[in-house]
Amino acid sequence: MNIPQSDLPRVIVIGGGFGGVSLSRKLTKQNFQVVLIDRHNYHNFQPLMYQVATSGLEPDSIAFPLRGLVEDRNNFIFRLATVDSVLPEEKILKTSVGDVSFDYLVIATGTKTNFFGSKNIEESSMPMKTVPQALNIRSYMLQNLEKATLTNDVREQKKLMRIVISGAGPTGVELAGAFSEFKKGILKKDYPDLNPDHMEIHLLDGADRVLVSMSEKASQKAEKYLKNLGVDLHLNVLVKNYDNETVLTNTDFKVEALTFIWSAGVIGNPIKGMREECLDQRSQRFFVDRRNRVEGYDHVFAIGDIALMRTAEYPQGHPQVAQPAIQQGELLVKNFKRMMESKPLKEFTYWDKGSMATIGRNKAVADIKSFTLGGFLAWITWLGVHLFFLVGVRNRLVVFLNWVYNYFNFDRAARVIIRPYQKK
Known part of the structure; x- marks a missing residue:
């Protein structure tokens, strides 16, 4: 090198x-x-990747070039x-x-x-750890909606439109909420010939509550928000297999879906x-x-x-x-x-600033020390924190303007298929 x-x-x-x-x-x-x-030659702001996957943001608004981290410093070198x-x-x-x-x-x-050793799930499901993977989810969802307009077979339409998410941590919860808002705000407008009820959002988890890393109070609030958005929750349910069409679990529950997103662990x-x-x-x-x-x-x-x-x-x-x-x-x-300077090293002590997750418009939960916030106040807090930690002034401005536009117009402007996705 x-x-x-x-x-x-x-x-x-x-x-x-x-x-x-x-x-x-x-x-x-x-x-x-x-x-x-x-x-990669960019820093990926992972907390907002779900918005790329659900057509809320373009990928370049949450990515920052690593060569641009430092200006006028000869002692910084980046290698791809x-x-x-x-x-x-x-x-x-x-x-x-x-x-x-x-x-x-x-x-x-x-x-x-982490696919927990399942080769079938690894090969057939759609993870969301990288920007390209988020784009794959966006493209595939939109491609399936377009295909659904070409058939009158109700079972086939449901299979094309149905979205199943395994893992009810922050990523899964935020994806489920965002897809539900897409269904509510975009589907009727863009696809008037499709029945919105056919776009089911299923969220599965092996635990007995969502957001197990947060407080029980936060979990209860999040569960309520998800149900109000129309998300079908399946708790104490583990995915055992997926064959590109049918999700099989450790219970009697099974469902046909072409879009199966894996957010069950790392x-x-x-x-x-x-x-x-x-x-x-x-x-x-x-x-x-x-x-x-x-x-x-x-x-x-x-x-x-x-x-x-x-x-x-x-x-x-x-x-x-x-x-x-x-x-x-x-x-x-x-x-x-x-x-x-030949001085003794300091030990690390973690300052826990709290945990938060957003479920949709005006809906979020936040654990800050012994307090749990929910609803609009938690949502505003979530917006502010994520804007603050987003790398790059330009990215902050673009994301903020997108959020304002989406909020007042109930729109998701990034619903375009730039790079079609083909399953293996």
Whole structure:
């Protein structure tokens, strides 16, 4: 890999997610050469991907070019590549564009979709971890609606229009709410020859409530909002198989649907070459100490979703959401500076700013410390928080204007099939 020589210590950051971006932007202000590596040339604001999938936003409004993170900094380098493996003792990273040496390595590779060993579900369902996958969902939904107008067979129409989502966490809940609002605001207008009742939204989960990572009060409010929107909830139901047409579960419930979205879980996305004992086999996350050092290494760190930091308050590790990644990245910058000054490193303490999920227009839930907000106030809070953390002034402006337009016109302007999707 062609990297300019420098007298500064070289820090390689793998992954341009929340943790990698937080770390890279601030570390370039210190005396380090920062090399950011990612298989995409953009940072993807994942909390708003469901709006791309449901025609609310265009993908470029939630993506920010990684080369634009830092201006006028000669010590920041981005390389578009995939990582093959690492030789930690030799301090060599092996990538698709060549080998590169490092003084320090920061693993911020995040998570990937967990299909729990089911090859059929992996090959036939539609995940939503990347922007291209969100676009696939959007295109496929719109393609199926167009196909539904070409047949008078009611069973075939329902199969084309029906949407089944497995996993009632924030992603599943937000998708279900957004699809229901599409049905309410767009379907009658764009497809007057289709029966709106044929567009069923089914949300399945193996737990006994939605949003199990949030409080029971938040779950109850979210469940009420979803039912009011017409979402069919199926709790204590696990998907066992999907054959491209029929969703089979562990109960008597089964349903025919061509659009089956999998949001039922994630698993760590580790790199090869690290010692086996530093990786938790169940979650595929690297064990790290309170300073985000991967256990057993002095010069390799992990932050965000890929890091498993066990504390008394979080014995299973921190929540796999944006805030721990951002905060760990910010603290690691300070600790790198302290290392150069031969000072002891500070330990990480997570500041939980709360959890939230939106279900639709004027409907959201938020857990903030011991308080649970619901309805319009939670929705406004959700809008403000997501606008604040969106990378790039231009992106914030575009998203805000889209939201205003959609709110007053009950419209989703991005309902276009730019790249048709074909199932395998």
